[in-house]
Amino acid sequence: MKKYKDLDCVLLVDDDISTNFIHRRIVENAKIDVNVKEITSAKEALDYLTYSGKYEGQEDAPKAGIVFLDINMPGMNGWDFIAEYKKLDEKHKARIVVVMLTTSLNPDDEQHAAMVEEIATYLHKPLNIGAFAEIASKYFEEIKEE
Template identity: 85%
Template sequence: MKKYKDLDCVLLVDDDISTNFIHRRIVENAEIKVDVKEITSAKEALDYLTYSGKYEDNIHAPKAGIIFLDINMPGMNGWDFIDEYKQLDEKHKARIIVVMLTTSLNPDDEQHAANVAEIATYLQKPLNKEAFANIADKFFKIIEE
């Protein structure tokens, strides 16, 4: 099982519980040593990253290395999350890779994502083991095999 430097946790941000469940299983089966945190709202994801709200006592929780972010969510959507994420103090977003993971077929969404520096890549759902492993290999250094 591989271990990567600064990849302690994968944050799955999707309002669909079954999608989060499937993506959790994919990440867990990818032979990469990492915790997985499922969150169903963009606001809650921001709270997790900033140790606020219900996460204020979680300062020892694993820091997210990759965020798989859905675009279409009720309330605060993925684009709203990115707008708020940009405003975070660097200590809360340092070394985090944000991946838009969506069912959107709108070419404007992909183009928009390509023009946002905070978004490392844009993928169509569902996530698969190969895509997850490729992202880990591309953005993180292996420290254990």
């Protein structure tokens, strides 16, 4: 099983519980040693990243290295999340790779994502093992066992 420096947790942010379940299984089947946290709202995801709300006092929880973010969610959508994420203190954003993971076929969404510095890449659902493994190896250094 591979391990990557600073990749302790993958945060799945999607209002669809079934999609989060499928994506959890994909991450687990990628044979990468990482925790997976499923969250169904953008607001809760921000709370997780900043140890606020119901996550207050949980600074010892695994730190997200990759955030897979859906665009279309009720209340705060993916774009709203990015707007709030930009305002976070750098200590909460350090070494986090944000990936838009969506069913949106709107080319404007992809173009918008390409212009947002905080979004590392834009993928169409469903996530697959190869795409996850590629993101992990591109943005994180593999820890070689001796």
